[in-house]
Amino acid sequence: MRVDVLTLFPGMLEGFLSESMLGRAREAKLLEINVHNTRDWATDKHRTTDDRPFGGGAGMVMKCEPICAAIEALQSPGCRRIYLTPDGVPFTTAKAEELSKQQHLILLSGHYEGIDQRIRDTVIDEEISIGDYVLTNGTLAAAVVIDALARFIPGVLGEEKSLTSESFTRNLLDFPNYTRPAVYRGLSVPEVLLQGNHGEIEKWRHAQQLEKTAKFRPDLLKKQP
Ligand SMILES: C[S@@+](CC[C@H](N)C(=O)[O-])C[C@H]1O[C@@H](n2cnc3c(N)ncnc32)[C@H](O)[C@@H]1O
The missing domain is CATH 3.40.1280.10 (SPOUT methyltransferase, trefoil knot domain)
Structure with a gap:
């Protein structure tokens, strides 16, 4: 291009x-x-x-x-x-x-x-x-x-799949992200992310996306099919 x-x-x-x-x-x-x-x-x-x-x-x-x-x-x-x-x-x-x-x-x-x-x-x-x-x-x-x-040109992003969960994909904001350490200044990473159950992690992330979008960008939720 x-x-x-x-x-x-x-x-x-x-x-x-x-x-x-x-x-x-x-x-x-x-x-x-x-x-x-x-x-x-x-x-x-x-x-x-x-x-x-x-x-x-x-x-x-x-x-x-x-x-x-x-x-x-x-x-x-x-x-x-x-x-x-x-x-x-x-x-x-x-x-x-x-x-x-x-x-x-x-x-x-x-x-x-x-x-x-x-x-x-x-x-x-x-x-x-x-x-x-x-x-x-x-x-x-x-x-x-x-x-x-x-970011949409194939090969530009290292990991193509990161496009699928970004803010605004499917009219939702992104879910919260965490990395190590598991506890920082007394704040723990949500338990579900540490347990390795991918189905539960997906459910939790989707719920977080809905909650954050409802709070900050309710207009996006109205565009949901
Ligand atoms: C001072 S602005 C002109 C504003 C114009 N008189 C108006 O009120 O719509 C100068 C230039 O900045 C660019 N620009 C300023 N704000 C922009 C925005 N929100 N999105 C895209 N381009 C912008 C445009 O190329 C524009 O020609």
């Missing part, structure tokens, strides 16, 4: 993309990620990518020409062109899985007040928000989308 990121701040992704599982996935050629500076497609001597908004108001707006030129230069037949934006569709684990099956994604990060609407109308297929808050630019949002989708 290939992902092209368009950002004004390529340096923000350097460490992120070379560390840990993503770094290994790239080395193993499971995932090709190219980070581009949107400014490289600006044509004036100041490499301008923004301008004042028509109609007035505070802040600047990213211009059509460099972004459209960049996307048109990078796109391939069938690729998905995505703009990261707080007014987009909320990002979910289901969306991450769907995107992980694409051959080629272009992720556009905005800055300032956002981008000219005509970019969205002509060279963007989809708009994604990573949450109900506003970041200074979309580079971290692109990083979040890449990280979440990479």
Whole structure:
């Protein structure tokens, strides 16, 4: 799979993309990620990518020409062109899985007040928000989308089965996890986890998932079949 990121701040992704599982996935050629500076497609001597908004108001707006030129230069037949934006569709684990099956994604990060609407109308297929808050630019949002989708690419996670019990799989949060020592600061690991009865462990974990989801994310339980 290939992902092209368009950002004004390529340096923000350097460490992120070379560390840990993503770094290994790239080395193993499971995932090709190219980070581009949107400014490289600006044509004036100041490499301008923004301008004042028509109609007035505070802040600047990213211009059509460099972004459209960049996307048109990078796109391939069938690729998905995505703009990261707080007014987009909320990002979910289901969306991450769907995107992980694409051959080629272009992720556009905005800055300032956002981008000219005509970019969205002509060279963007989809708009994604990573949450109900506003970041200074979309580079971290692109990083979040890449990280979440990479986990669904076969071979990226060491142990594939860990995907099946993660939070949001089957609309449940994860169960509590414990490791050694069995007693820490007077707190014991639940007895059922020490007894080796896998049926009982499964039942306990499922009950814990239901309890935690009811407490923190009752909206997820409403989506249960
Ligand atoms: C300051 S924000 C623009 C906010 C925009 N004026 C609004 O109110 O919807 C600048 C850029 O950060 C990115 N961004 C900010 N918050 C985001 C979020 N929650 N999800 C995805 N991208 C976000 C977008 O790329 C956006 O163009």
